[in-house]
Each structure stands twice: as structure tokens, then as C-alpha cells.
Amino acid sequence: MMAVLLSGNYSLPASQAEVYAALNDADVLRECIPGCEELEARADGIFAAVVRLELGPLKTRFRGKVRLEDLDPPNGYRIIGEGDGGIAGFAKGGAALKLAPDGEGGTLLSYEAEANVNGKIAQLGQRLIASTSKKIADRFFETLVKRLQNETVTAEAK
Structure with missing residues (x-):
């Protein structure tokens, strides 16, 4: 079992x-x-998901559940x-998400996450897993920013 810690801040429009x-x-x-x-x-705030991940040379499909707490x-x-x-392994973990006004009409999102992985995934090494996880988080928030910008433009056009 290997633990991976991540944190980040994003400005959302x-x-x-x-x-x-x-x-x-x-x-x-x-x-x-x-x-x-x-x-x-x-x-009850539970999401079931199937996500295809590429971690270095390892490509796998994860089936999992996510629960939202402390809403x-x-x-x-x-x-x-x-x-x-x-066969790639198992992962579990959690994250705390905090939202605050950025003073310009947008939102500052900050998060702290911890994941524990085992199996072949853990053999890839903490550095590779952490950097790949950070890239996935960045891509998630880049897509979210674009989606929020499009919704703002659409709402202003009405």
C-alpha cells in the first residue's frame, strides 16, 4: 500500500x-x-463511475464509487x-474541497487529497503516480473552467 498526497488551488469563473x-x-x-x-x-450523494486511466505504461479501467460527505x-x-x-490494483482515498469568493465574482477552489493504492499501480512509484494524478486534476479543472465560461457566455446572450 502506498499513500499519495495532492493539493491544489484553482480560480473558477x-x-x-x-x-x-x-x-x-x-x-x-x-x-x-x-x-x-x-x-x-x-x-445519498453517491456516484458510481467507470474511468479509464493511463498511469505510465499501465492502462486500466477502474470501477468505483464516490460518496460526498460533510456537505x-x-x-x-x-x-x-x-x-x-x-489486476492493476485498488485505490481508495478522499479529498476536502473548499470554495471561497475570489473578490472578482469568481470562486477560488482549494483541495487537499490523499489516495492509497496497491497492486501493480503501487509498483509504478509515488513520483509517477503523484505527477499523473496532478495532471488528471489539472485537466479536470481546465475542462470545468471551459464549461463554466461557456455557461456564462450562454446566460449573457439570453
Whole structure:
């Protein structure tokens, strides 16, 4: 078992309420999560997902569940999740997401995450897993920013 720690900050071009709503919308999440093949919102803040991941030479499909806890709209929540990548291994972890106004009508999102991995994934090494995880997070938020910008432009055009 190997632990990987991540944290980051992103500036998002929408209000806290809009960002919070987007981060709870299965359609938005499905579009933004790199490699997401399926995402289904279930009862009680649980999402079931199938995500195709490439970690260095390892390509695998993870099936997993994510649960949202400590909901504090529109200020943030905690995510707890686990995924099974078959022979590639298993991952579980969590993240705390915090949203705050940026003073210019947008939102500053900050997160701290920890993941524990085992199996072939853990053999890849902490540095590769951490850098790949950071790239995935960056791609997620880049896509979310574009989506929020498009929604703002569409709303202003009406």
C-alpha cells in the first residue's frame, strides 16, 4: 500500500453557488473527469463511475464509487472514494474541497487529497503516480473552467 498526497488551488469563473452546483452535477462531472466512461448519480450523494486511466505504461479501467460527505453548500464538501482496477490494483482515498469568493465574482477552489493504492499501480512509484494524478486534476479543472465560461457566455446572450 502506498499513500499519495495532492493539493491544489484553482480560480473558477463562476459564483460559489454555480461552482458547487456544477461539482454536484453528474453530467458536468462526466464531461470533466478525464477518461470517464460512465458516471451515475445514486442516492445519498453517491456516484458510481467507470474511468479509464493511463498511469505510465499501465492502462486500466477502474470501477468505483464516490460518496460526498460533510456537505456545506456552497462552501464545499468532502469526497470519499474507492476504485478497483482489476489486476492493476485498488485505490481508495478522499479529498476536502473548499470554495471561497475570489473578490472578482469568481470562486477560488482549494483541495487537499490523499489516495492509497496497491497492486501493480503501487509498483509504478509515488513520483509517477503523484505527477499523473496532478495532471488528471489539472485537466479536470481546465475542462470545468471551459464549461463554466461557456455557461456564462450562454446566460449573457439570453
